Amino acid sequence: MKNIKLLLVSMLAAVFSGCMDHHDDPTNYTYGNPAVGEANTTIADLKTKYAGIVSSNKAEEVQEDLVISGVIVGDDESGNIYKNLYVNDGSGTLVVGINATGLYAFLPVGQKIAINCKGLYVGGYGSMAQLGALYQGKIGRMPEYTWKDHVKVIGQPDLSYPELVPMEIDEAWLSSANKADAAFFVKINDAEFVEADGLTQYAPEAEGDGGNGVNRTLKVGNTNIPFRTSTYANFATNYMKMGKVDVTGLLTQYNGEWQLTVRTSRDIQ
Numbered sequence: 001m002k003n004i005k006l007l008l009v010s011m012l013a014a015v016f017s018g019c020m021d022h023h024d025d026p027t028n029y030t031y032g033n034p035a036v037g038e039a040n041t042t043i044a045d046l047k048t049k050y051a052g053i054v055s056s057n058k059a060e061e062v063q064e065d066l067v068i069s070g071v072i073v074g075d076d077e078s079g080n081i082y083k084n085l086y087v088n089d090g091s092g093t094l095v096v097g098i099n100a101t102g103l104y105a106f107l108p109v110g111q112k113i114a115i116n117c118k119g120l121y122v123g124g125y126g127s128m129a130q131l132g133a134l135y136q137g138k139i140g141r142m143p144e145y146t147w148k149d150h151v152k153v154i155g156q157p158d159l160s161y162p163e164l165v166p167m168e169i170d171e172a173w174l175s176s177a178n179k180a181d182a183a184f185f186v187k188i189n190d191a192e193f194v195e196a197d198g199l200t201q202y203a204p205e206a207e208g209d210g211g212n213g214v215n216r217t218l219k220v221g222n223t224n225i226p227f228r229t230s231t232y233a234n235f236a237t238n239y240m241k242m243g244k245v246d247v248t249g250l251l252t253q254y255n256g257e258w259q260l261t262v263r264t265s266r267d268i269q
Contacts, residue, residue, distance in 0.1 A: 031107070032152050033116075036067065039068055042068065043087070046122065053123060054122070054180070058123060059137070059138055066117040067115065067116050068114070069114040069154070072086065072108065072113065073086050073250075077263065078265065079232045080230045080264070081263060083098055084097055084141075087115070093183045093250070096131045110157035111157045113151050113153055115150055126252075126254035127256065128179075128253050168189065170188070174223055184252075190246070192244055193218060195217060196242040200240050201236065202229040202236055202240055212230055214229055216228075216240065228260070229262075245269060246269045247260065248263075249262040249263065249267050
């Protein structure tokens, strides 16, 4: 009887140990497609190649074996960026449309990636370049499974990449820059929110437009540019900061008009 009890205890211990070992094993999950090759073109060159398509708000499938590589400078952590990532390779910043949320969990700011553009579409959204898929004859967001087949994750997120240092711009730059080159990852110093009075929020739901966003006004010198915030951002109901502020964010253009979007509330100092 004693031997039988010892045998049962040993069997239970083995089963329990096996379960623990199974659950403690790493999943070895790899996001994306490790088979994506090395970069053979730049974001700036890609924008130039499809400039005519973008400016006319059309979309065209990439037929060549074009691979770009860059660092994510804008993700959806706060909810202010929706179903987009912003990728910078030093030559420029590109908007990538993906029909998925929670992307920052796998692709946060500071993550380097390579994108196989062949089979994807480049098009103009408000005359600004975007990489994605065809949707009702225009550029749209690609399905997540398509994205995962075209992206390779390179190493671990690293906030020391030079691509994460925003370009510092001012009023003179805004008046002379070529909007066709947007998007830009920028920092604007000593700006001011025109509507900030201690009582006004960035993007209360009641003021949201058809795109669930609210436009405020950022004054840069004597130039005003739209400052856009989603009503779904986790800081949407924060009160706007008064006085001089330094703002880091993604400077885009929509049909010839500048528009600035921050990634999180930490971008407003």
